Amino acid sequence: MKQPTESTRDRIVNAAAKLFYRQGIRAVSVDAVAEKAGVTKRTLYYHFDSKDDLITAYLEGRDQPNLALFQKWYAAAEGSVEEKVKAIFDELAKTARHPKWKGCGFLRTAAELADMPGHPAVKAGIVHKQRVEDWLAETFEADGVSDSRTLARQVMLLLDGGFATVLLRRDPSYIETAGKAAAALIAAAART
8 A cells, every 4th residue: 555645845844843953943044944855945935934934833743742752651651640750851861862862842942032932933832831731730630639730830840941951961860850859849749
């Protein structure tokens, strides 16, 4: 049976995702994306009104796969809710040890667009981070952990702080340390 071929739009987004993640959104030109996707610049602009739309599509394409990966790591871990959340951090630390790891694409894009808080890509990052936080809160609530919304926010701060610190120090053990802090917070909340 013949496999469905990737659409032109998807090919452009996938090419952009590789380049944007590796080099940053401002360093990559539309010409470079078109070349990597094997399309003309005109074709790229047929599918996207602007580079900003392409950047936004890149992040929107990462939203569900990233959340699904966190959910997979959580579900695969054994033990209590704090051990399962710590497992997410441990898996992130393993990922951060890969030489091609460049951190969180959502945070890196937000940093590059810090002077443009209303940018659609920044809004896509906010939506993604909120989805992760909502999933954590729902998970904590389902496990009977008190003040699940505040706890989810605290874990998000540890996650994003871990990403940022590893980018600065190039030491994935900081994500593992953040995971231990998250587990301690969850254990304390579970006792109250």
